[in-house]
Every structure is written in C-alpha cells, then in structure tokens.
Amino acid sequence: MKHVEICYQCILLAVTYISLFQADYAPYFYDNAPDSTNGNMAMLSIPEDTPIGSHLYTLNGTDPEGNAVTYDMTFEPGAKRYFAVEPQTGNVTLVEELDREEEGEVEVLVSISDSVNKVVEKVRILVTDANDESPQFINTPYVITVPENTPSGTSIFKVHAVDKDNGSGGSVTYFLQNMGKSKFSMDRYNGDLRIKPGATLDFEKSRAHFVTVIAKDGGGKLRGKYQICSSTTTVTINVMDMQDTPPVFSGTPYFGYVYENTEPGSEIFSVMAYDGDLGNPNPIHYTITHGNDGSFDINSTSGAITLLQTTELLQKDVYKLLIQASEINPDVDILVFMTAMVTIQVVDLNNHRPTFYGENGPQSQFEITMQEHPPEGEILRGLKITVNDSDQGTNAQFNLRLVGPEGIFRVIPQTVLNEAQITIIVENSAAIDYETFQVFNFKLLAIESDTPEKFSSTADIIIQLVDANDNIPKFTSKFYVARIPENSPGGSPVICVTANDADSGMWGEVKYSIYGTGADLFLIHPTTGIIYTQPWAVLDAEVQSNYNFYIKADDGDGKHSLAEVFVTVLDINDHYPEFIENILEKVMIIGSPVRIEAKDEDAEEPNNVVDYSIMQADPANVFDIDQATGEIVLKSYIKSLEVIHNITRSKQCQWSLVVQAKDRGSPSFSTTAVVRIDITEETSGKGHMADFLLQSKDNPMKALGVVAGIVCFFVILTILISTIMFWRNKKSNRVGPARRIIKKRPRHKSKIRKSGWFQSKKSAKKTTGFMVSEANHHFQNVSTKNYQPPLPLALPRAPLPPPQIPMLPVSLNKPDWSLPTVSGSLSPKNHIPQQSKSKTSNINSALVSELKQRLEKKMNEDASKLYV
Numbered sequence: 001m002k003h004v005e006i007c008y009q010c011i012l013l014a015v016t017y018i019s020l021f022q023a024d025y026a027p028y029f030y031d032n033a034p035d036s037t038n039g040n041m042a043m044l045s046i047p048e049d050t051p052i053g054s055h056l057y058t059l060n061g062t063d064p065e066g067n068a069v070t071y072d073m074t075f076e077p078g079a080k081r082y083f084a085v086e087p088q089t090g091n092v093t094l095v096e097e098l099d100r101e102e103e104g105e106v107e108v109l110v111s112i113s114d115s116v117n118k119v120v121e122k123v124r125i126l127v128t129d130a131n132d133e134s135p136q137f138i139n140t141p142y143v144i145t146v147p148e149n150t151p152s153g154t155s156i157f158k159v160h161a162v163d164k165d166n167g168s169g170g171s172v173t174y175f176l177q178n179m180g181k182s183k184f185s186m187d188r189y190n191g192d193l194r195i196k197p198g199a200t201l202d203f204e205k206s207r208a209h210f211v212t213v214i215a216k217d218g219g220g221k222l223r224g225k226y227q228i229c230s231s232t233t234t235v236t237i238n239v240m241d242m243q244d245t246p247p248v249f250s251g252t253p254y255f256g257y258v259y260e261n262t263e264p265g266s267e268i269f270s271v272m273a274y275d276g277d278l279g280n281p282n283p284i285h286y287t288i289t290h291g292n293d294g295s296f297d298i299n300s301t302s303g304a305i306t307l308l309q310t311t312e313l314l315q316k317d318v319y320k321l322l323i324q325a326s327e328i329n330p331d332v333d334i335l336v337f338m339t340a341m342v343t344i345q346v347v348d349l350n351n352h353r354p355t356f357y358g359e360n361g362p363q364s365q366f367e368i369t370m371q372e373h374p375p376e377g378e379i380l381r382g383l384k385i386t387v388n389d390s391d392q393g394t395n396a397q398f399n400l401r402l403v404g405p406e407g408i409f410r411v412i413p414q415t416v417l418n419e420a421q422i423t424i425i426v427e428n429s430a431a432i433d434y435e436t437f438q439v440f441n442f443k444l445l446a447i448e449s450d451t452p453e454k455f456s457s458t459a460d461i462i463i464q465l466v467d468a469n470d471n472i473p474k475f476t477s478k479f480y481v482a483r484i485p486e487n488s489p490g491g492s493p494v495i496c497v498t499a500n501d502a503d504s505g506m507w508g509e510v511k512y513s514i515y516g517t518g519a520d521l522f523l524i525h526p527t528t529g530i531i532y533t534q535p536w537a538v539l540d541a542e543v544q545s546n547y548n549f550y551i552k553a554d555d556g557d558g559k560h561s562l563a564e565v566f567v568t569v570l571d572i573n574d575h576y577p578e579f580i581e582n583i584l585e586k587v588m589i590i591g592s593p594v595r596i597e598a599k600d601e602d603a604e605e606p607n608n609v610v611d612y613s614i615m616q617a618d619p620a621n622v623f624d625i626d627q628a629t630g631e632i633v634l635k636s637y638i639k640s641l642e643v644i645h646n647i648t649r650s651k652q653c654q655w656s657l658v659v660q661a662k663d664r665g666s667p668s669f670s671t672t673a674v675v676r677i678d679i680t681e682e683t684s685g686k687g688h689m690a691d692f693l694l695q696s697k698d699n700p701m702k703a704l705g706v707v708a709g710i711v712c713f714f715v716i717l718t719i720l721i722s723t724i725m726f727w728r729n730k731k732s733n734r735v736g737p738a739r740r741i742i743k744k745r746p747r748h749k750s751k752i753r754k755s756g757w758f759q760s761k762k763s764a765k766k767t768t769g770f771m772v773s774e775a776n777h778h779f780q781n782v783s784t785k786n787y788q789p790p791l792p793l794a795l796p797r798a799p800l801p802p803p804q805i806p807m808l809p810v811s812l813n814k815p816d817w818s819l820p821t822v823s824g825s826l827s828p829k830n831h832i833p834q835q836s837k838s839k840t841s842n843i844n845s846a847l848v849s850e851l852k853q854r855l856e857k858k859m860n861e862d863a864s865k866l867y868v
Contacts, residue, residue, distance in 0.1 A: 026117035027063040029110075040110055041092070041123045048100040049130035049223045056083065059090030063114040074109040082106055100127045101164040131169035131220025134229040135161040137213075142235040148203040149242045152195045156184075157235060159191040161215035168218030169229070177212035177232070184211050184237075191215075193235060203241035204276060211235045245276025247284055247325040247338045254323075254342040257452050260311050260349035268296070269342060271303040273325035282327040289339065290322035296344070298323065311346060319344040347452065350395040354416075354446035356459040357386040366444075367462040372434040373470060378426045380409075385422040385459070387446050394450040402461070404442035408432060409463075411444065424461070434467040435502035469507040473499040473553035475563040480551075482531070485570045490535040494522065494567060497529045499553030507555055516549030522567070524551060531565065541571040541603040571604035573665025579673040586632075587678045590640060593631040596675055598661035606664035615672060616658035619647055623657060623677075632657070632675065641681055653679040722859075 029040035038060035046056055059071040071090040075081050080103075082096045098106075104127050111120040137159060144157050163170045174191045176182055183199040186192065193211070195201070201209075212234050219228040249271060256269030275281035286303045288296065295314055298305050298321075305321070321344065326337035355362055368382040389396040396418045400411050408431045412423045422444070426432065432440075440463040447456035475497060482495035501508045514524040514531070521537040524530070531551070533539065547567040554560040577598040586594040602608040612630040617623055622644075625632050638644060644653050655677045662670035 024116055025064040026119050027061055027067075027069045027112045027114045028119060029059070029061040029112055029121065038090075040121050041108065041125060042121075043126075044123070045126040045128050046094070046098060047128045047130050048098040049132060049221075050094055050098060051223070052094055052097055054094050055091055056094055057092040059085060059092060059110060059112070061090075061112040061119075065114070067114040067116075069112050069114050072111045072113070074111070076107060076109075079107070083108065085110075098127050100129050100166075101133060103127065129166040129169065129220075130222045131165050131217065131227060131229060132222050133164045133169070133217075134231045135163040135172045135215035135217055136231060137161045137215065137233040140233055142213075142233060143238070144235065145238045145240050146195075146201060147240045147242055148201040150195060150201060152199050153197050155192050155194045156237070157193040159186075159193065159213050159215075159233070159235065161191070161231065161233075163217045163229070165217060165220065167220065169220035171218040172215050173218075175214045175216070177214055182211060183209065186213065201239045203239045204245060204278065207239050207241075209237040209239070211237060241277050241280050246336045247273040247327055248276050249273045249325065249338060249340040252340055254340060255452075256305065256342060256344040258307060258311060258314065258344060258346045260347075261351065262307055262311055264307055264309055266307050267304050268307055268344060269305045271298075271305070271323050271325075271340060271342060273303065273338065273340070275327055282329045285326045285328050287324050287326070288321050289324045291320045293319075295319070296321060305342065305344075314346050317346050319346075345452070350391055350448070350451050350453050350455060352390040352395075353455045354387055354389045354398045354448070354457045356422075356444065356446070356457060357388065359384055363459065365460040365462065367464065369464040369466060370432075372432050372465045372468050373429050374426050374432060376426050376429045380424045380426075380463070383422075383424055383461070385444070386419065387416060387422055388419040389416075389446075389448070395448065397450055398446050398448045398456075401445050402442045403445050403458075404461075405431070405437075405440065408440070409442065415449070416446070432465065433470075434465045434504065435471060438465055439463065440465070467504045467507065469503055469555065469557050469559065471502040471507075472559040473501040473510045473555050473561050475499045475551075475553060475561055477563065479564040479566060481566045481568070483568045483570050484533070484539065485572055486539045486541040487572045487574065488533060488539060490533055490537050492533050494531040494533060495565065497524075497531065497551055497563065497565070499529065499561065499563075501553075501555050501559075503555065507557060509556065511554050511556060513552045513554065514549060515552065518547035518567075519549035521547065522549065529553075539569045541569040542575070542601050545569045545571065545603050571602055571607050573602055573607040573663060573667065573669065575601040575607075575663075576669040577610045577661035577663055577671045579661065579671060582673050584673055584675045585678075586675060587680065588632070588634070590634060590638065590679065590681050593626075593633040594677065596630045596632065596659060596673070598630070598671060598673075600661075600663045602663065602665065609664045610661050611664065613660050613662070614657055615660045617655065622647060622655065625659065630659075630661075632659075632677070634679070641679070644679055655679070 030038065032039035032042045032044075038058040040059065040061070041057050044057055050056070059073075061069055061071075063069050070087040071085050072087060073083055073085040073092070080096050082094060082098060083092050083106075084095045085092050106125045106127065107122060108125060109120055109122050111118055113119070138161065142157065142159060146156050150156065159174060161172050161174070163172050173188045174186050175188060176184065176186045179185065183196055183201070185194050185196050187194075191213075193213075212232055214230055214232050216228055216230040219226060221227075251272060254269060254271055258268055262268070271286065273284050273286070275284065283301075284303075285300050286298050287300065288298050288305075293315065295308055296305055296319065297308055303323070303325075305323075321342045322339055323342055324337050324339045326335045328335075357363060358366065363385075366383050366385055368380055370380065370382070387398075387400065389398055398416055400414055400416060400420075400422065402409055402411050402424070408426075408428050409424050410427045412425065413420055440461075442461040442463070444459040444461050445456060446458075448454055476499070480495055480497055484492065484494050497512070499510050499512070501510050510529075511526050512524045512529045513526065514522060521534050521539070523532055523534055525532070529551075545568060547569070549565055549567075551563050551565055552560050553563075577600045579596065579598045584596055586596070588594045596612070598610050598612075600608040600610050610630075611627045612625050613627065614620075614623060614625050614632075622635060622638065623632050624635060638647075641653060657675045657677065658672055659675050660670050660672045662668055
C-alpha cells in the first residue's frame with residue numbers, strides 16, 4: 001500500500017512540473033520601426049566606411065514572464081563575423097571592415113534567450129555604398145598603331161574604365177593630361193581618343209606618341225568627407241610610316257674633278273640618296289637627266305659617276321650634271337623622285353706634292369737640341385730645311401704651318417711658290433720649359449692652297465731640350481704645423497718637410513737647413529727634411545709651449561725658398577697639484593665659506609684643472625667642499641655654534657680635515673693637505689677690530705703687519721713733529737711775540753721749593769695766561785742744573801736767583817736731564833694792576849721756569865710712549 005501511495009505522489013509531482021514548464025513563454029524581439037536603432041536588426045543598413053569599433057545597433061526584446069534575457073549573434077559557416085553583440089545590453093559593434101563591393105548584404109542569426117527558451121531570427125543587413133573605389137582601366141596596357149596619313153579628327157582608340165561604386169561615385173569621365181600640348185583629344189564621356197582637328201602625324205618627325213588618360217568618378221562621401229577618386233593610364237601610339245616623302249640626297253652640294261691623266265672608265269664622283277620614308281624605305285634609282293653630252297655615265301643603283309672618254313675629247317672645262325633619284329615601288333605607278341646638281345671641273349694635272357729637303361736630299365724628319373728658355377725671336381739655326389713643289393702656277397702654291405703646341409714656335413715663310421728656305425724662330429720663351437716638355441714634337445705641314453686636291457706633305461720636327469737651373473726649390477706648404485709631447489726624448493722626430501725642385505740632375509737635388517730664434521732645440525736632416533729635436537733637448541710645455549722657426553731648401557746654386565715651422569709642445573700631466581702649506585689654518589664664520597687653493601704647474605687643461613674633495617673628517621657629516629673652487633662650507637643644517645656643540649664634545653669648535661686636490665690629467669695626480677678650521681659665529685657686533693683679529697687668526701702675520709704699520713706711522717709722525725719744533729726753535733731761539741700759551745697743570749706735580757723772593761700772592765694763584773714778546777729784552781740761554789735767570793738790561797734792580805729746580809720724574813729713570821732755555825721777555829696783560837709792577841720780574845722768571853718744565857715733561861711723556 002505504501003508503494004502505491006509513493007508512486008501516486010511521484011506521478012502528481014511530474015504532472016505538476018510538466019504543467020509549470022508548459023506555462024513558460026518564449027522571449028521575443030520588439031518590432032522594428034523605420035530608421036529604428038533597436039529591435040532585431042531587421043531592415044538595418046550600414047555604410048561600408050563605418051569605422052571598426054563603432055556602435056551600430058542595440059538588440060532589444062523582452063520575456064513575457066519578466067525574466068532577464070540575453071542576446072547572441074551567429075553567422076553562417078565560413079562567413080566573416082562582421083559584428084559582435086554584448087549579451088546583457090544587446091549593443092552591437094562592428095569588428096570587421098565592410099566592403100560593399102565584396103559583400104552587399106550580410107546575413108546574421110540573432111537570438112534572444114531567457115535561459116529556458118531561445119528565439120533565433122535570420123536578418124539581412126544591407127551595406128550601403130561609400131566612394132572608396134577608384135576607376136580601373138580594363139584591358140591595359142593600351143598600345144596602338146596609327147598610319148601617319150590618318151586624317152585629323154579621326155577616332156583612333158577607345159579606353160574604358162569601371163568604378164565599382166554606386167551612384168555618382170560609380171560614374172566615370174575621361175580627360176587627357178597636358179591636353180594643350182597634345183595632338184589628340186578625348187571624349188570625356190565615352191573615352192573615345194581622336195586626332196585633334198588640324199593636327200597631323202608625321203613618322204619622320206615623331207615615330208611614337210605617349211598619351212596619359214585620367215579617369216575620374218563623380219565623387220562622393222567617404223568617412224564624412226567628399227572626395228573624387230581617379231586613376232591614370234598611358235596610351236602608346238606608334239606612327240606607321242607611309243610613302244609620302246621623296247628621296248633625300250646627302251652630302252650636297254656635289255663637286256667632282258677630272259684631271260688630265262684620268263683614264264676612261266674611272267669613277268669621278270658618287271652621289272647618295274635615301275628614301276625619306278625611313279620606316280618602310282623603297283630602293284633608289286639614279287639617272288642623269290641633263291647636262292651630259294655623252295662623256296659621263298652613272299650607276300643606277302650605286303650613284304657612281306664614271307668618265308666615258310679621254311680628257312682630250314672633253315669639250316668643256318666645267319660640266320653640270322642633273323642627277324635624278326627615283327623610288328622604285330611596284331605597287332605605285334607614279335614615281336616619287338628628287339634631283340641634285342653635280343658640278344664636274346676639268347683641271348690641269350697636279351701630280352706633284354710639296355717635298356721637304358735637307359742637306360742630303362729629301363728628308364721627312366729633322367732633329368735639333370737646344371737650351372730651355374732661349375730668347376724670343378731666336379732662330380733655330382741647327383735646322384736647315386728646304387721645301388719644293390715641282391708643279392706650275394697655282395698648283396705649285398702652298399702654305400706652311402707647324403702642327404703641335406701652339407704659340408711656341410713660328411715658321412717663316414708661311415706662303416711658298418715653288419721653293420723656299422724654311423726658318424723656325426722662337427715665339428714664346430717661357431713655354432720652352434724642360435720641366436714641362438723635355439721633347440717638342442711638331443709636324444711641319446705644307447698644303448696646297450689653291451688646288452682642289454689640296455696635296456700636302458709633312459715633316460717631323462723634333463726639338464730636344466737641355467735643362468738649365470731655372471727653378472727654385474719649393475716647399476709643399478708655406479708653413480708647417482707640428483705637435484710633440486713634452487716628454488719626448490732628445491732626437492725625436494717632429495715633422496717631415498718636403499721641397500721639390502723641378503730641375504733635373506744636380507740642380508734638382510735639395511738640401512735642407514734650419515735657422516731662427518726658436519730653432520735652438522731642433523735640427524733637420526739635410527736630405528730627407530725630417531726635423532728632430534736636439535739630442536740634448538728637453539721640452540717643457542710649462543716653460544715654453546710654442547716654437548717657430550724657419551727652414552730653408554737650397555739647390556746648391558744659390559736658389560732657395562723658405563717656409564715657417566710652428567711646433568706646439570703638448571702638455572703632459574707631469575706635475576702634482578700643490579698646496580701652499582701641508583697644514584692650513586682657517587677660521588670659518590658660520591654662514592661664510594673658507595677657501596683652499598692648490599696650484600698645478602701643468603700648462604694645459606685638463607692637466608692643470610684641480611678638483612677638490614674631503615678625504616677624511618671626524619665627524620664626517622659637517623663640511624661640504626666645492627669640487628671646482630675649493631670652498632669649504634658647513635652643512636646647510638648647521639646654523640649656530642649650539643648645533644656644532646651638539647655634534648662634538650669639544651667646546652673649542654675646531655676641526656681637522658684631510659683635503660685632496662686631484663688634477664684631471666691622465667694619469668691623474670693628487671695631493672693631500674690638513675686643513676684646521678676654527679669655527680665661530682658672526683662678530684659684527686663686537687667692533688671692527690675684533691672682526692679683523694678673528695678673521696686674521698689663521699694668518700697672524702697679517703695682523704702683526706697691520707699693528708707694525710700703525711706703530712711706524714705714529715713714530716714717523718712724532719719724529720716729524722719733533723724735527724719741526726727743533727728747527728723752529730733753533731732758527732728763532734726765542735718765543736714769538738704776542739703768542740698766547742695756555743698752561744695746563746701736569747697730572748703729577750713736582751715739588752718746588754720756594755724762595756723768599758717768590759712769596760707774592762700772584763704766584764700762588766693759577767695764571768690764566770701770559771704774553772710772550774721780544775720787545776727790547778734779551779736773555780742768555782742757560783743749560784745747567786742750577787738755573788740762573790738772566791740779568792735784564794736797563795732794569796732798576798736785579799732779582800735774587802731762584803732756587804734750584806728739581807728733576808722731574810720720568811719713566812725712563814734717568815738721573816738728570818738738561819733743560820733748554822727760552823729767550824724772551826714776558827709782558828703781563830693790560831689787566832694786571834699797577835701796584836704789582838715791582839714784582840713782575842720775579843713772577844716772569846718763575847713763569848719761564850715753569851713753562852720749561854712743562855715742555856720738557858711733555859717731550860719725556862711722548863718719548864716714553866714710543867718705547868712702551
């Protein structure tokens with residue numbers, strides 16, 4: 001029972017499934033509307049010039065149940081797959097280039113599927129035309145043959161071209177290239193080629209014509225642009241020769257001669273004619289039609305004229321024979337002919353030629369030897385030549401001339417009747433040059449001047465030249481340029497010079513020598529011209545890199561030439577870069593570079609170009625150096641001394657660098673030096689002297705020189721002032737009148753004992769000033785330890801002598817010194833009261849003494865400053 005129930009349930013499920021399956025409807029495409037771009041692609045047309053990758057169409061359909069649909073596209077087996085479809089969107093793109101001329105319609109199977117049902121439809125897509133084809137000529141090449149007598153306007157050929165495009169792009173019209181110059185024309189619509197009206201063909205002028213035909217279509221669009229396509233072909237027109245040209249005589253006019261010894265039957269002259277129609281010539285037949293009295297005959301095929309009787313029977317001196325040349329053509333009854341006149345003259349016999357004679361009879365060769373460059377007008381006396389013609393009258397008259405190099409020699413006479421002695425003279429002495437010609441070969445020609453035969457004879461003239469020393473040696477160049485390395489050993493070759501002397505023998509041998517201020521280090525081989533350095537010579541480009549001197553080429557007979565030689569000594573890298581010192585002291589202000597410099601004594605670049613680098617520094621990441629200038633700078637991150645203190649434990653900010661100077665020569669040399677750098681900050685706020693001393697720390701001699709200069713300046717200034725004061729005092733020996741002297745108390749006062757006569761109140765007070773005058777008072781100069789005032793002249797009473805003046809202390813610690821005296825009189829100013837006149841003399845003496853002390857003290861102070 002259970003099995004039956006299970007079977008029943010299975011049958012029920014199967015029936016239900018079948019019912020559901022039968023209820024699923026197939027998807028379908030939407031119907032196309034006119035010019036629609038979506039649907040099933042029915043009635044779709046695509047231009048053949050559509051670019052590959054273009055979107056052409058969108059397949060569009062639906063499923064009744066609303067299920068998602070996909071699209072597909074297939075082609076017949078063996079057909080090109082022009083299109084591709086995107087399954088989900090139905091977008092159709094072009095994947096192969098279309099060509100309407102190959103395939104005008106494309107059959108495609110498009111399908112739509114809802115994953116259960118699939119609907120397939122066959123559609124035909126029309127490919128529309130674009131103007132992408134050029135007209136093509138058929139049955140080429142075109143080669144035709146046209147008779148030359150074809151009338152003008154006749155159609156001679158028809159060309160045909162086909163354009164596979166449709167519409168205006170498929171219509172063809174025809175043109176001729178360079179139609180204006182052509183003898184042909186063409187119908188532009190049917191391609192009919194004709195001879196132009198009024199034009200004719202002529203085989204004798206042009207045997208072939210080449211016509212270029214252009215075929216153009218009516219134009220059309222291609223990829224959106226309007227264009228006209230064209231093609232060309234050439235029509236070769238061969239012209240066929242026709243019998244339309246009479247015979248042509250060649251070599252006219254014709255002249256023949258009958259001499260007195262001419263035998264009957266002898267050929268006198270021959271005429272020649274040919275058919276003017278060269279393409280198909282006819283044979284020529286010759287006849288004498290006029291002027292013959294039976295004395296002559298002509299060969300009908302060869303045109304040779306012969307004498308029929310002896311010359312004694314000839315009745316005329318001149319015969320004019322009219323010769324007719326006719327074409328032989330069996331197919332034509334009318335003969336085409338042409339005539340020519342032959343003039344035959346009967347002349348006396350000229351049976352002797354001019355003959356040359358030497359000393360021993362007839363001779364055909366004459367030879368002479370002579371020096372080169374003889375004077376112009378000189379006669380070649382070694383030649384003894386006579387010429388003779390045994391005929392009479394005009395038959396014995398002939399001309400003489402030399403055949404060979406022109407303008408060198410001249411023959412005399414030039415016209416001879418019967419016989420003459422021949423003289424040859426020099427006309428161009430410069431051309432008679434042994435270096436140009438060693439032998440002159442001439443032909444001495446004697447030719448009759450007034451005879452029809454123009455009989456002639458020749459004799460060979462051979463002139464052998466002897467060389468003379470008429471050329472100077474010439475260098476191949478006016479100057480020579482040589483280069484030699486400075487390390488070349490003595491005796492090294494520098495350059496080989498060459499001088500050529502065109503003379504032969506001993507005159508052509510060249511000897512070389514060298515001279516000039518720059519030739520001391522060089523020598524030259526006398527025969528080979530090779531210039532060497534002296535065996536002991538040492539070249540140094542740093543001392544002298546250029547030499548120039550002269551070389552001389554001599555042929556041994558005084559003829560010579562000069563050339564100049566320029567020798568450049570090439571620099572070799574043989575010097576090391578050198579620093580001024582092995583240890584360099586530098587002070588660097590933060591923000592400013594310091595510079596080192598090394599000199600390389602090499603003469604040229606790159607040997608003397610120095611590159612700088614830091615080889616060793618501890619720590620290493622503090623300094624940079626400019627490779628070219630040698631400037632050493634701090635790294636960009638170092639802005640202050642605090643940064644430097646953080647880098648190193650030392651507070652002195654001093655570094656020692658090992659710097660290398662390396663030149664660029666090959667091989668390269670290098671030198672190292674130790675650079676000690678003291679780093680400090682900008683000191684502009686501490687004064688100019690501090691800046692100077694700091695900057696001069698690495699060069700103490702500079703600071704010492706400045707200090708010494710300042711000291712010397714003040715010493716010279718002091719000496720100059722002292723000298724002026726000394727000579728002034730020596731000259732005047734007294735104080736000038738009316739001169740105000742301002743007294744200043746010395747800082748260190750010396751103790752002075754006062755005598756009883758100097759107890760006035762005025763002496764205890766500070767004197768504001770006094771006048772020095774030279775009015776009738778004279779004092780004697782006293783220079784002793786105990787001062788004795790001078791006794792005034794004409795005074796009522798003499799003052800007591802002042803006490804002895806003690807010595808002033810000086811820094812030089814001298815035990816005593818002498819006091820210079822000042823002569824003169826002291827006169828008080830007008831404001832001094834009258835009651836003090838009695839004490840004036842004592843006061844004046846005290847003032848003079850005090851003034852002397854102060855002056856001497858001042859001089860001692862100045863002197864002590866010089867020695868401090």
